[in-house]
Amino acid sequence: KAGVTQTPRYLIKTRGQQVTLSCSPISGHRSVSWYQQTPGQGLQFLFEYFSETQRNKGNFPGRFSGRQFSNSRSEMNVSTLELGDSALYLCASRKNRESEAFFGQGTRLTVV
Amino acid sequence: GENVEQHPSTLSVQEGDSAVIKCTYSDSASNYFPWYKQELGKRPQLIIDIRSNVGEKKDQRIAVTLNKTAKHFSLHITETQPEDSAVYFCAARPYSGGGADGLTFGKGTHLIIQP
Numbered sequence: 041k042a043g044v045t046q047t048p049r050y051l052i053k054t055r056g057q058q059v060t061l062s063c064s065p066i067s068g069h070r071s072v073s074w075y076q077q078t079p080g081q082g083l084q085f086l087f088e089y090f091s092e093t094q095r096n097k098g099n100f101p102g103r104f105s106g107r108q109f110s111n112s113r114s115e116m117n118v119s120t121l122e123l124g125d126s127a128l129y130l131c132a133s134r135k136n137r138e139s140e141a142f143f144g145q146g147t148r149l150t151v152v
Numbered sequence: 153g154e155n156v157e158q159h160p161s162t163l164s165v166q167e168g169d170s171a172v173i174k175c176t177y178s179d180s181a182s183n184y185f186p187w188y189k190q191e192l193g194k195r196p197q198l199i200i201d202i203r204s205n206v207g208e209k210k211d212q213r214i215a216v217t218l219n220k221t222a223k224h225f226s227l228h229i230t231e232t233q234p235e236d237s238a239v240y241f242c243a244a245r246p247y248s249g250g251g252a253d254g255l256t257f258g259k260g261t262h263l264i265i266q267p
Contacts (some may be wrong), residue, residue, distance in 0.1 A: 073254050085254035143195040
C-alpha cells in the first residue's frame with residue numbers, strides 16, 4: 041500500500057508570492073491534516089479536512105488555507121509569503137477521525 | 153485549546169540503558185496519546201499510542217504509561233540501541249462533540265544513544 045505522498049518535496053519562493061502544496065493520502069483514508077514544523081515552534085497543527093470539509097483549524101492566520109477533493113487528496117495554500125513561513129510542511133492521513141495518523145515526507149518550503 | 157509539555161528536550165543515555173520521556177497535557181477531553189519518532193530528514197513515524205481507557209501499553213522494548221488524573225504520560229524505551237537515536241514527539245488529541253480534533257505535539261526530545 042502506498043504511503044502518504046506530498047509534492048513537491050522542496051520549494052523556494054520569494055516574499056509576497058503564494059504557494060500551493062499537495063498531499064495524496066493513503067488509499068481509503070478520508071482525513072487529511074496539515075502541520076507546520078519549524079526548529080523553534082516544533083510541530084503545529086494547521087487544519088484538518090474530512091470528506092471535503094474543514095473540521096478544525098489551528099492558530100494560524102487566514103493566509104493559510106486548504107481544501108480537500110472528492111478523492112481525498114488535499115492542497116494547502118499560503119498567500120503573501122513571509123520569511124517566517126519557511127518550514128517543513130507535513131500532511132498526515134487517517135482512515136477515520138478515530139484512527140492513527142500517518143505522515144508524508146513533507147514539503148520543505150524556503151521563503152527568500 | 154490543548155497544551156502539551158515535553159521533557160527533557162535532550163536525553164543522552166548509554167547503549168543498553170533505559171530512556172524515559174515525559175509529557176503533560178492540559179485538556180481533560182484528550183483521549184488519544186501517540187508517540188512519534190523522527191529521524192533526521194525523515195517523516196515522523198508512529199511508534200506507539202495509547203487511549204485514555206488504558207493505563208499502560210507495551211510493544212517489545214517500548215512502553216507507554218498514562219495517568220489521566222495527573223494528566224501525564226510517559227514513553228519508556230528499554231535496552232536502548234544506536235538506532236533509537238532520533239527526536240521523539242508526544243502528542244495529545246482532544247475529542248470534541250463533532251469528533252476527534254487535530255494532534256497537539258510536545259516540542260520533542262532529542263534522544264542520543266552513547267556507544
